[in-house]
Amino acid sequence: MKEHSRCVEQVEAEAKVKAEQGARALRVIRNLSLLVLTGWLGYQFPATVGEIAWADSSSSPSNAKLKGNVGRGREIFNGKGSCYYCHGIDGYLGRTPRLEADTAALIAELNPPPPDLRNPGALRLNTNKERARAVREGHPGTGMFPDLTMTDQDLADTLMYLALLRRDPNPMAD
Numbered sequence: 001m002k003e004h005s006r007c008v009e010q011v012e013a014e015a016k017v018k019a020e021q022g023a024r025a026l027r028v029i030r031n032l033s034l035l036v037l038t039g040w041l042g043y044q045f046p047a048t049v050g051e052i053a054w055a056d057s058s059s060s061p062s063n064a065k066l067k068g069n070v071g072r073g074r075e076i077f078n079g080k081g082s083c084y085y086c087h088g089i090d091g092y093l094g095r096t097p098r099l100e101a102d103t104a105a106l107i108a109e110l111n112p113p114p115p116d117l118r119n120p121g122a123l124r125l126n127t128n129k130e131r132a133r134a135v136r137e138g139h140p141g142t143g144m145f146p147d148l149t150m151t152d153q154d155l156a157d158t159l160m161y162l163a164l165l166r167r168d169p170n171p172m173a174d
Contacts, residue, residue: 065172066153068160076158081135081147083158086114091165110143120166128159128173 077083078090086107089095093116096104107114115122125131125139132155138146150158163171 066156068156068158068163068171070157070160070164072154073157073159073161073164076150076154077161080149080154081158083147086110086143087117091117091162107143112142114143117162117165120168123166131159131162 074090077087084090084097085099085103087093089097093114096107099107115124117123125134134144135147135150135155135158138144160171
């Protein structure tokens, strides 16, 4: 009888561990889903990245480049764009917002890790077209998912702010 009780206790303990693991997995999935949904909600599908006026003025109907606003770009980076989740508040990798433990752990496990946006030498994307594509479509080989909520103006503002972070003397080039 004691052996049966011990077996039941062991099965119950294993079931409890599996339930806790399942709950943790659900929290992780929920947190990732929220990150992804942050990017997808409210998206208006442009035909291509080239249709963004500042990215390729030759395909823009007005042939005018959008001018970015650094202050608005900062607000988007640290808010609606959720860039600061991985890249840190104001681009400081060590200054992350308060996140669920599971979400923070997932971000910490990204390979390659998010780059230091304040260090131009650490960046793999060298033009605004490449940066725009990475924001709109995600960045293959990294944990960066598409941000589908940004308008063309939001994107221009964010790119202007990123130029400030990396101290780009010619932020509107390319």
